Amino acid sequence: MEKFAFIIHPLTAKDFSRKFPFAKNWPDRFVEGIMKYIPPFKVSEITGVVSDHAEAQGWFVGCPLTSRQMLEMPEPYVIKKIIKAGKVAEKLGAKVVGLGAFTSVVGDAGITIAKNLNIAVTTGNSYTVATALEGTRQAAKLMGKDITQANIVILGATGSIGAACAQILAREARYMTLVARNEKKLEKLAEQIFRSTGLAARVTANTKSALKAADVVIAVTSAVDSIIEPEDLKPGAIVCDVARPRNVSRRVAEMRNDVLVIEGGVVKCQGT
Numbered sequence: 578m579e580k581f582a583f584i585i586h587p588l589t590a591k592d593f594s595r596k597f598p599f600a601k602n603w604p605d606r607f608v609e610g611i612m613k614y615i616p617p618f619k620v621s622e623i624t625g626v627v628s629d630h631a632e633a634q635g636w637f638v639g640c641p642l643t644s645r646q647m648l649e650m651p652e653p654y655v656i657k658k659i660i661k662a663g664k665v666a667e668k669l670g671a672k673v674v675g676l677g678a679f680t681s682v683v684g685d686a687g688i689t690i691a692k693n694l695n696i697a698v699t700t701g702n703s704y705t706v707a708t709a710l711e712g713t714r715q716a717a718k719l720m721g722k723d724i725t726q727a728n729i730v731i732l733g734a735t736g737s738i739g740a741a742c743a744q745i746l747a748r749e750a751r752y753m754t755l756v757a758r759n760e761k762k763l764e765k766l767a768e769q770i771f772r773s774t775g776l777a778a779r780v781t782a783n784t785k786s787a788l789k790a791a792d793v794v795i796a797v798t799s800a801v802d803s804i805i806e807p808e809d810l811k812p813g814a815i816v817c818d819v820a821r822p823r824n825v826s827r828r829v830a831e832m833r834n835d836v837l838v839i840e841g842g843v844v845k846c847q848g849t
């Protein structure tokens with residue numbers, strides 16, 4: 578039996594009160610203040626994972642810090658708490674641990690965490706990239722859009738997931754815009770893409786203007802608040818929202834029936 582664990586954390590304070598309903602009416606900052614003192618713990622057990630090749634059992638381990646805390650609190654403190662969550666996984670008997678949501682965004686994307694654990698550590702980002710691209714291609718097909726002719730916008734293009742998505746899609750796309758806040762990093766990425774694929778991608782730090790012209794958007798920033806609003810999107814646009822917390826505002830679903838927003842990195846397993 579293969580044994581694994583996956584570290585999760587509340588994306589916002591509201592997620593904490595879903596698990597602990599007594600905290601439902603507490604102010605967010607108060608919930609966050611309390612969470613700082615809760616050590617990582619086993620959230621639940623995962624059983625019945627069976628394939629033709631192996632059988633697996635695992636655990637979700639909670640690291641009580643919100644996305645905002647992971648970005649705003651001192652990095653050494655956050656990394657130490659994630660390592661403690663990894664130690665819980667080790668004690669449970671996991672042989673590999675996955676870093677969920679912001680636990681792989683903070684610091685050096687898992688390197689320090691891996692150095693401090695005795696089991697294998699993965700961000701799972703390669704799989705996220707593969708599923709986000711596959712989902713985007715299928716969504717484009719469904720909406721009758723030709724990826725090779727579409728204007729593709731990657732939000733969070735210089736990130737771990739964004740850069741890989743951009744580099745792969747650049748082999749099939751003709752029009753691509755790379756978006757993030759740091760323009761120097763964007764230019765460096767655009768240069769690499771040009772050298773490896775011949776595609777001259779545009780770069781901008783202006784998310785709103787890039788979205789206005791986008792046929793297909795891959796949204797994968799580490800922003801803690803939504804950055805895509807209903808008025809930003811072109812009619813008929815497709816958005817693959819990979820980010821957690823999501824980059825697409827809830828208002829998009831309410832106000833834009835003409836656009837298709839899909840969840841990136843969500844996979845239906847065989848037999849489920």
Ligand SMILES: NC(=O)c1ccc[n+]([C@@H]2O[C@H](COP(=O)([O-])OP(=O)(O)OC[C@H]3O[C@@H](n4cnc5c(N)ncnc54)[C@H](OP(=O)(O)O)[C@@H]3O)[C@@H](O)[C@H]2O)c1
Pocket residue numbers: 677678679681682701702705732733734735736737738739756757758759760762784797798799800804819820821822841842843
């Ligand atoms: N769905 C899934 O299965 C799954 C799996 C893994 C990760 N994720 C999520 O994917 C997201 C990205 O993860 P990652 O590991 O690729 O993170 P990362 O390496 O830290 O990259 C984040 C990217 O977002 C950009 N960015 C941050 N804030 C921005 C803003 N306000 N506007 C525009 N760009 C912004 C950053 O560049 P600048 O700093 O220059 O702006 C960078 O390009 C996170 O939300 C994470 O939780 C989802």
